Amino acid sequence: FxxxxxxxxxxxxxxxxxxxxxxxxxxxxxxxxxxxxxxxxxxxxxxxxxxxxxxxxxxxxxxxxxxxxxxxxxxxxxxxxxxxxxxxxxxxxxxxxxxxxxxxxxxxxxxxxxxxxxxxxxxxxxxxxxxxxxxxxxxxxxxxxxxxxxxxxxxxxxxxxxxxxxxxxxxxxxxxxxxxxxxxLTSEDLRFEDMLRGIEDSRKRIDTDREEAETLRRDSARLREEIAKEKEAFLKQKNELLAKAREDARAVLSRARIASDKLLSELRRTASELEKGKNPASALREAETAAREFRNFCDETDDALGSAFRDNLTDSSPPENLREGETVRILSLNGKGTVLKAPSKDGTVYVQAGIMKLYVPLGDLRRETEPAAQRASGNREKSGAAQMKALSIKTELDVRGMTVDEAIPVIERQIHDAILAKQNQFSIIHGKGTGALRAGIQGYLKTCKAVASYRLGSFGEGDTGVTIVTLK
Incomplete structure (x- = not known):
């Protein structure tokens, strides 16, 4: 204009x-x-x-x-x-x-x-x-x-x-x-004044609505800014916690190396003394003492590091829109599994964990975001300490190639870890062979107070080459 x-x-x-x-x-x-x-x-x-x-x-x-x-x-x-x-x-x-x-x-x-x-x-x-x-x-x-x-x-x-x-x-x-x-005043003048009054009333209502909208916009912008700041603070805290967890893990691993070096030194010294004709019983007791100390240290390390890992790296909310084939972490088992069926209406998910197939509540699952660790299947350590895990509990224990005396300490450790992780079932792969290893393992399981029952694997589970253990 x-x-x-x-x-x-x-x-x-x-x-x-x-x-x-x-x-x-x-x-x-x-x-x-x-x-x-x-x-x-x-x-x-x-x-x-x-x-x-x-x-x-x-x-x-x-x-x-x-x-x-x-x-x-x-x-x-x-x-x-x-x-x-x-x-x-x-x-x-x-x-x-x-x-x-x-x-x-x-x-x-x-x-x-x-x-x-x-x-x-x-x-x-x-x-x-x-x-x-x-x-x-x-x-x-x-x-x-x-x-x-x-x-x-x-x-x-x-x-x-x-x-x-x-x-x-x-x-x-x-x-x-x-x-x-x-x-x-003429009727036309009155109508014109009424029209102006209506326009003025409408304008005031529009101004009021505009002011309210502007207030809401400012509040919304302020809330977005606060949320952005809180998100930034959360991410900063998360990164700090992860950095601290890494430092703690490095410190734990450093202590583990020192302890393992000490154990190896003791074993070498014992072997040397045996060669020099020292009393075998005394040398064996010293070796057992060193091994027990190392085992206790590994127990403490496993508990502390596993707890820190779960607290810092596990997502706090149940996963949404799970699909068949996805990898999940089962909190109660502290292990990984694969989704076989999408969640049902009652909130349970059919999951395969190792050789086990079971229904797990959705709240007990977390979506696994990190790739699975690569594990070599060919290397089988014959030492009990080498079979221990630092961060998670396996649902399968492979003792093939071991003697009964070598396998029993490994199984004891697995039972101990499973109890701590509230895992009530796992499988022992001992192979078929002559059956001596299977018989020795089952003889031990029969006398173990923590074992509720055990059975041979069925078709698809490994048959007689596998023993399924259920804990109390």
């Missing part, structure tokens, strides 16, 4: 709005900063023309209307395209009908010249003219009828009300007079 028609009551801020526009324009074109938002924009004009205030003069025989008209004639002679024209109370001081008609003609002429015009008025005819003429737009200065004070907010696109009746009532005028005054 090029022409802005500002309406509203007296003392509503219309004249202040005109002066502000003119002052800011001249400040900007003089190279001065203006008190406005950072991204505010102003146009550059070849000239700024204003008719503001009452310049009536008795000495010069000028009435209010004549003084205004003399200024307007001078403005029409001087202004043109890229001019800013500020007109206060255009058409005032004469007959309202003629004044309104003259004001419309002047505004139309200025618009055809290409000037930018800001005009204030009380005439309802100008409100209708601005709303129906291309290039024109209504505006109003907001006025609080409760406090009788202007808010100094310029509302673009909303025609203003004079609020003469409301202001008169607030100032103490007899209500009968204001009611009688309304009777002199």
């Amino acid at each position: 090029h022409t802005l028609v500002i309406t509203g009551p007296n003392t509503g801020g219309k004249t202040v709005a005109l002066k502000t526009v003119g002052l800011f324009t001249l400040m900007m074109q003089s190279g001065l900063l203006i008190p406005a938002e950072e991204k505010s924009e102003l146009s550059i004009y070849n000239g700024v023309y204003a008719d503001i205030g009452d310049e009536q003069s008795i000495s010069q025989s000028l009435s209010t209307f004549s003084a205004h008209m003399k200024n307007i004639v001078r403005i029409l002679d001087c202004c043109g395209e890229h001019s800013l024209v500020l007109l206060d109370e255009l058409g005032a001081g004469t007959d309202p009908t003629e004044g309104a008609a003259l004001a419309m003609a002047i505004l139309e002429c200025l618009h055809q010249m290409g000037a930018s015009v800001f005009a204030t008025t009380h005439y309802s005819e100008l409100k209708v003219f601005a709303s129906t003429t291309p290039g024109f737009i209504n505006a109003s200065c907001e006025f609080d009828t409760e406090t009788l004070r202007p808010t100094y907010r310029l509302l673009i696109g909303v025609p203003g009300k004079s609020n003469a009746f409301e202001i008169s009532k607030k100032l103490g005028l007899d209500p009968q007079i204001t009611e009688r005054a309304k009777e002199f």
Whole structure:
């Protein structure tokens, strides 16, 4: 738009709005900063023309209307395209009908010249003219009828009300007079005022909704920022915990190397002394003592490191959307398994863990995000200590190639670890062969108080080459 028609009551801020526009324009074109938002924009004009205030003069025989008209004639002679024209109370001081008609003609002429015009008025005819003429737009200065004070907010696109009746009532005028005054208004005037009142009410509701939406937007932005900070702090803490876990693991492994070196040194010393003819029983007791100390150390290390591993690396929430074939960790068994069927309606999942196939509650599973460790199947250590695990419990124990005396300590260790991990079942792979190893193992299991039962594997489980052990 090029022409802005500002309406509203007296003392509503219309004249202040005109002066502000003119002052800011001249400040900007003089190279001065203006008190406005950072991204505010102003146009550059070849000239700024204003008719503001009452310049009536008795000495010069000028009435209010004549003084205004003399200024307007001078403005029409001087202004043109890229001019800013500020007109206060255009058409005032004469007959309202003629004044309104003259004001419309002047505004139309200025618009055809290409000037930018800001005009204030009380005439309802100008409100209708601005709303129906291309290039024109209504505006109003907001006025609080409760406090009788202007808010100094310029509302673009909303025609203003004079609020003469409301202001008169607030100032103490007899209500009968204001009611009688309304009777002199035409039905068209009343409908127009009702329309303006409806527009004003709608605008206030929109402003309220906009303020609430802006408050929600700010709150949402603040919450997003807080969540981002908390997430960053969580990730930082997680990384610190993982770093600490790695340092603890390195320290544990270092102590394990020292302990294993000590055990090997003791065994070498014992072997040397046996070669020199020392009492075999005494040498054996020293070796057993060293082995027992190392075993106790490994137990403590396994418990501490396994607990730290589970606490730091296990996801705390049950997995969602599990699919067949996915790898999961079974918390109660402290081992891995493969999903055979998607979760059922009762919240259980059919999983294969080693040779076992079982239904596990969804809450007892965690999605395995790290690749399975590569294990060589060909190397079988004959030492009991070499069979121990640092972080997890196997569901299968392979003792093939061992003697009964070598296999029993390994099985004892497996039973001990399974009890700590609350794993109630595992399998021992001893092979078929002559059956001597199987018989020796089952003879031991028969006397072990921690074993509830044992049986040979069925078809698909390894037959007679496997013994399935169930713990109490």
